[in-house]
Amino acid sequence: MRKVYLIETIFIIWLVIVLSLFFPVYVKADNGEGIKPMVAFTFDDGPNPIYTKKLLDGLAERDAKATFFVVGERLDYKSGKYEDWEIAKGRELVARMAREGHTVANHSYSHCWLSKSTHEKVDYELKKTNELIKEITGQETKYMRPPGGSALTAPWVRNIAAPMITVCWGYYDTRDWQCRNIDKMVKTIVENTFDGDIVLLHDNYETSIETAFRAMDILKEKGYRFVTVDELLNRNTGNGWELDPSRIYCTMREGDYSRLKKV
Numbered sequence: 001m002r003k004v005y006l007i008e009t010i011f012i013i014w015l016v017i018v019l020s021l022f023f024p025v026y027v028k029a030d031n032g033e034g035i036k037p038m039v040a041f042t043f044d045d046g047p048n049p050i051y052t053k054k055l056l057d058g059l060a061e062r063d064a065k066a067t068f069f070v071v072g073e074r075l076d077y078k079s080g081k082y083e084d085w086e087i088a089k090g091r092e093l094v095a096r097m098a099r100e101g102h103t104v105a106n107h108s109y110s111h112c113w114l115s116k117s118t119h120e121k122v123d124y125e126l127k128k129t130n131e132l133i134k135e136i137t138g139q140e141t142k143y144m145r146p147p148g149g150s151a152l153t154a155p156w157v158r159n160i161a162a163p164m165i166t167v168c169w170g171y172y173d174t175r176d177w178q179c180r181n182i183d184k185m186v187k188t189i190v191e192n193t194f195d196g197d198i199v200l201l202h203d204n205y206e207t208s209i210e211t212a213f214r215a216m217d218i219l220k221e222k223g224y225r226f227v228t229v230d231e232l233l234n235r236n237t238g239n240g241w242e243l244d245p246s247r248i249y250c251t252m253r254e255g256d257y258s259r260l261k262k263v
Ligand SMILES: [Zn+2]
Pocket: 044, 045, 107, 111, 147, 148
């Protein structure tokens, strides 16, 4: 009897391994209706006066949309941390992002660890950055990404940020702020990206920009479309479903309602 249980257990483990191997292939293959798979490239910590411009030029050439999680103090003449020409350039780049259909989003004012700050500071960091973005683009900011990511995003931070939606990224990270190996980073992105993923990079490094372009060119060959976080996260909203500010969004698969809420 015991031997039978053992065989059954081994069979179930084998089945789980086989299914988990096939699942990504299934997701990657297309979603059956001929809908192109989509991926949202996101760039944090900018705008950077040199590299962000290069990035925007390359995105325009590829007809690709992206999302920029910008740091407020890079857009504020009163921050005292950057030269006036850098701020002017940054503001010009943010205006261009909005004009060209990219999403401009909030990455705090001073790039501080929000969960380790006071409630008042979190409120200030988010509101001040939203005001700066509105002043430059005329648009309200709907999305925020806390510096450091999901591990440091306490529920109370999301409460303060609401109705903004908290966006992190998929299960892998190129750590492009540390890694300068373009081939390695392109490989990581291309091999691990599936329909509905959010890719994290930083527009402060030339290597990150080059990585984004090369990964996009390969993914485009596979049929991918490059969309903003706004478009990706809203692929399943409507008909009584909406995004939930109390959740953290790292992916959005076609037909996934698990992190949406009923209106
Ligand atoms: Zn950051």
